[in-house]
Amino acid sequence: MRVVVDFDLCESNAVCMGIAPEIFEVRDDDFLYVLDENPPESMRAKLEESVQRCPKQAISIAED
Amino acid sequence: MTSTAVVVGASLAGMHAARTLRLEGHEGDIIVLDPDLRAQYDRPPLSKQFLAEDLDPDRIMLQSAREDLGLDVRLGTRATALDLADRRIATQHLDGSLDSVPFDSLVIATGAAARRLPDTAGIAGVHVVRTVDDSLALRADLDAGPRRVVVIGAGFIGGEVAATCRGRGLEVTLAEAMPVPLERALGAAMGEVCARVHVEHGVDVRLATGVERLDTVTDGGVERVVGVHLTDGSLVEADVVVVGIGVSVNTGWLEGSGLTLDDGIVCDDTLLAAPGVAAAGDIARYHSRRFDRSFRIEHWEHAIAGGEAAARRLLAEQRGEAPAVFDPVPWFWSDQYDRKIQLSGRPEATDIARVVHGSVDEFRFVTMYGREGRLVGVLGMNRPRHVIQLRGLIEEGASFDEACARAEAM
Numbered sequence: 001m002r003v004v005v006d007f008d009l010c011e012s013n014a015v016c017m018g019i020a021p022e023i024f025e026v027r028d029d030d031f032l033y034v035l036d037e038n039p040p041e042s043m044r045a046k047l048e049e050s051v052q053r054c055p056k057q058a059i060s061i062a063e064d
Numbered sequence: 065m066t067s068t069a070v071v072v073g074a075s076l077a078g079m080h081a082a083r084t085l086r087l088e089g090h091e092g093d094i095i096v097l098d099p100d101l102r103a104q105y106d107r108p109p110l111s112k113q114f115l116a117e118d119l120d121p122d123r124i125m126l127q128s129a130r131e132d133l134g135l136d137v138r139l140g141t142r143a144t145a146l147d148l149a150d151r152r153i154a155t156q157h158l159d160g161s162l163d164s165v166p167f168d169s170l171v172i173a174t175g176a177a178a179r180r181l182p183d184t185a186g187i188a189g190v191h192v193v194r195t196v197d198d199s200l201a202l203r204a205d206l207d208a209g210p211r212r213v214v215v216i217g218a219g220f221i222g223g224e225v226a227a228t229c230r231g232r233g234l235e236v237t238l239a240e241a242m243p244v245p246l247e248r249a250l251g252a253a254m255g256e257v258c259a260r261v262h263v264e265h266g267v268d269v270r271l272a273t274g275v276e277r278l279d280t281v282t283d284g285g286v287e288r289v290v291g292v293h294l295t296d297g298s299l300v301e302a303d304v305v306v307v308g309i310g311v312s313v314n315t316g317w318l319e320g321s322g323l324t325l326d327d328g329i330v331c332d333d334t335l336l337a338a339p340g341v342a343a344a345g346d347i348a349r350y351h352s353r354r355f356d357r358s359f360r361i362e363h364w365e366h367a368i369a370g371g372e373a374a375a376r377r378l379l380a381e382q383r384g385e386a387p388a389v390f391d392p393v394p395w396f397w398s399d400q401y402d403r404k405i406q407l408s409g410r411p412e413a414t415d416i417a418r419v420v421h422g423s424v425d426e427f428r429f430v431t432m433y434g435r436e437g438r439l440v441g442v443l444g445m446n447r448p449r450h451v452i453q454l455r456g457l458i459e460e461g462a463s464f465d466e467a468c469a470r471a472e473a474m
Contacts, residue, residue: 011399012404013448014451014452018452018453027449051127052127053368055108057106
């Protein structure tokens with residue numbers, strides 16, 4: 001699975017970072033960085049929670 | 065076993081309840097009722113992007129509304145009464161037809177409605193912001209280029225509307241009845257900082273100032289607002305008035321149902337209101353063990369968490385499993401101008417508020433709230449990383465001093 005972030009929508013609320021800091025990091029420049037674009041299957045639940053809790057609906061999961 | 069679940073309310077909490085019921089094993093019908101023909105939309109944009117730009121309502125649809133979850137969503141259908149003994153909900157459709165819907169398990173997520181100024185119904189130019197239709201109507205009035213917008217109430221909705229209007233180049237007066245805005249939510253010192261953000265952006269901020277009455281003209285049979293008489297004795301000429309003075313819960317249809325109502329539906333600490341009946345979102349009142357307070361939280365994220373928890377509560381009951389306690393640390397955000405205000409936890413006006421990072425004067429800082437030696441809140445302005453990371457310390461029940469030291473080292 002691949003993490004897809006729509007950076008036009010992302011407003012760096014950092015909710016995803018709170019749920020999955022292994023994948024998402026908002027840095028001091030207030031921008032979101034994806035640390036692991038292809039996280040292991042064991043991260044799926046956290047990633048799906050990040051998708052649901054993103055206030056901007058900016059995160060999705062691509063299966064490829 | 066096939067059973068029917070009914071969810072009343074197709075907004076954020078209700079849709080997440082329905083989604084969770086389906087994804088986590090409910091096999092029977094899931095019927096979702098809502099009087100709003102649009103429903104299923106996301107509310108935060110209504111006071112921000114949706115008001116600022118010419119966005120189509122489809123653009124703010126909830127993700128769960130686009131998923132194939134096999135839900136029976138009945139929009140335009142209002143729940144009018146609950147019969148707990150007969151396990152049945154009376155409904156009225158927009159076309160006037162009456163019906164009833166039987167249920168085995170029920171999630172109530174009928175939310176809240178915006179409070180209005182008394183005796184202002186039907187006056188053109190006077191708005192609240194709660195629904196898509198509210199926001200569309202306000203946007204149309206803003207598009208017409210009003211001389212000035214008066215925003216009544218400097219809470220988060222009022223603050224966002226004021227910021228959006230300034231972003232559109234409009235003159236704005238922001239009137240707040242209390243001496244300091246947001247004092248109950250953030251304390252006086254931080255409320256004062258939030259007020260200053262508006263002043264810096266050219267808003268005419270009037271504190272400790274309420275509305276005496278509206279000034280209106282009647283033209284062609286339509287009464288329209290042209291100004292606001294404020295309690296400081298002034299008359300502010302304005303073609304648009306936006307009222308942001310809080311909400312009242314939509315519990316009227318539950319009077320006499322046997323559920324306990326007290327500014328919300330009183331639930332236990334697992335969101336159960338009665339056997340087989342759970343509540344979620346703005347309407348759910350429950351006891352937070354973490355904060356030792358009775359909570360009714362109106363935050364966006366809390367609606368998601370509550371919807372999921374209410375669904376799981378009912379599934380646990382059906383399966384004879386032990387229920388989970390609902391006690392997440394509240395979190396919300398508010399975007400105003402180029403500032404992002406975020407709050408984790410649930411501070412009170414009497415808590416200690418200590419700025420631990422950044423600068424209040426630069427509107428870029430982190431403030432920690434302490435009560436009885438414990439960390440109970442983290443406020444950030446343009447510090448999203450800090451607020452999210454420090455939220456974990458509230459979850460851990462960290463001491464205030466230790467948490468401040470950790471924050472200062474970040």
